[in-house]
Amino acid sequence: MGVVASAPAKVILFGEHFVVYGEPAIVLAIDKRAYAKAEKRDDKRLYLRSVNLNLAGYFENGTFKVEQDDAKEAKLKFEPVKLAAEKVLEIYGEKVGLNIEINSTVPVAAGLGSSAAVAAAVTAAVGALLNVEMSKEDVFRITYEAEKIVHGTPSGIDPAISTFGGILLFQMDTGFKPLDVRTDIPLVIGDTGVERPTHAQVAKVRGIRERYPRVVEPVMRAAREIVLRAMDALKENDLETLGELMNINHALLYGVGVSDESLEWLVNAARKAGALGAKLTGAGGGGCMIALAENERLEQVLEAIQRAGGRPFIARKTDEGVRIERT
Numbered sequence: 001m002g003v004v005a006s007a008p009a010k011v012i013l014f015g016e017h018f019v020v021y022g023e024p025a026i027v028l029a030i031d032k033r034a035y036a037k038a039e040k041r042d043d044k045r046l047y048l049r050s051v052n053l054n055l056a057g058y059f060e061n062g063t064f065k066v067e068q069d070d071a072k073e074a075k076l077k078f079e080p081v082k083l084a085a086e087k088v089l090e091i092y093g094e095k096v097g098l099n100i101e102i103n104s105t106v107p108v109a110a111g112l113g114s115s116a117a118v119a120a121a122v123t124a125a126v127g128a129l130l131n132v133e134m135s136k137e138d139v140f141r142i143t144y145e146a147e148k149i150v151h152g153t154p155s156g157i158d159p160a161i162s163t164f165g166g167i168l169l170f171q172m173d174t175g176f177k178p179l180d181v182r183t184d185i186p187l188v189i190g191d192t193g194v195e196r197p198t199h200a201q202v203a204k205v206r207g208i209r210e211r212y213p214r215v216v217e218p219v220m221r222a223a224r225e226i227v228l229r230a231m232d233a234l235k236e237n238d239l240e241t242l243g244e245l246m247n248i249n250h251a252l253l254y255g256v257g258v259s260d261e262s263l264e265w266l267v268n269a270a271r272k273a274g275a276l277g278a279k280l281t282g283a284g285g286g287g288c289m290i291a292l293a294e295n296e297r298l299e300q301v302l303e304a305i306q307r308a309g310g311r312p313f314i315a316r317k318t319d320e321g322v323r324i325e326r327t
């Protein structure tokens with residue numbers, strides 16, 4: 001028994017990295033979800049299990065005991081989950097023990113926001129289990145707190161999209177605005193399998209910007225124009241323009257040093273196979289790329305990415321943010 005909740009992963013369609021310097025970005029929730037099941041325990045333990053990562057352990061009186069796999073790794077991965085669950089318990093005002101089981105179809109550390117999806121699902125599941133009245137705003141705030149543990153000072157894109165779903169326009173100073181997009185956005189996502197920490201990639205862009213301010217400033221402005229133009233194209237269901245803008249956006253990201261060989265292989269393979277456009281998504285240096293393609297070309301693009309050494313899957317926009325699956 002117990003309560004099951006889920007939340008979606010995301011891809012950044014346009015504007016990653018430049019968003020750190022105040023430019024807008026467009027982010028899309030995809031139909032890959034993280035699931036969390038919460039149950040009450042008879043004791044006060046917070047017992048956590050990740051089915052996919054093969055990790056299990058529990059927190060008791062502030063200490064972590066591992067039951068499955070490497071203790072340090074498990075503690076690191078479970079810390080945000082613990083924080084999310086504890087925040088909800090705090091609101092509930094009573095200390096009860098919990099079993100939390102995580103089951104996720106989102107590739108980990110690939111720039112798809114897997115940690116935020118897990119934290120949002122856990123927050124909602126524990127809230128529903130304890131009958132805590134929680135709005136999506138509440139889920140977002142708790143998920144954002146949990147995300148700070150994983151990413152230090154994240155922009156907040158990941159917790160927002162996992163909570164609210166759909167497509168969001170995000171800008172540091174103005175926050176999030178849902179975009180009303182009716183059109184389907186058929187994407188192939190290609191995971192390079194190469195892991196690079198986000199903060200190192202962000203630091204790389206900062207270095208280039210500091211060394212060449214007058215060169216990078218117009219690049220930032222171009223990135224802003226891409227987002228503005230893409231908003232029109234999204235409204236008009238103009239996939240061809242979106243594809244071209246993705247190609248230009250990728251070139252800008254390449255220019256500031258955040259693409260790498262593994263991404264270039266996959267981006268080029270996708271374009272050659274008939275994608276309307278392709279770009280890296282997220283922090284780059286590895287991680288994932290996305291390719292936009294007409295429905296009848298999706299399989300062809302997927303196969304090309306696979307042949308080029310990537311791990312591809314087809315993804316669709318989902319309007320559903322965090323949700324309760326079963327009580």
Ligand code: MEV
Nearest residue numbers: 016017019154155282283
């Ligand atoms: C990483 O998914 C996106 C970056 O723009 C960093 C951020 O926005 O926090 C690279």
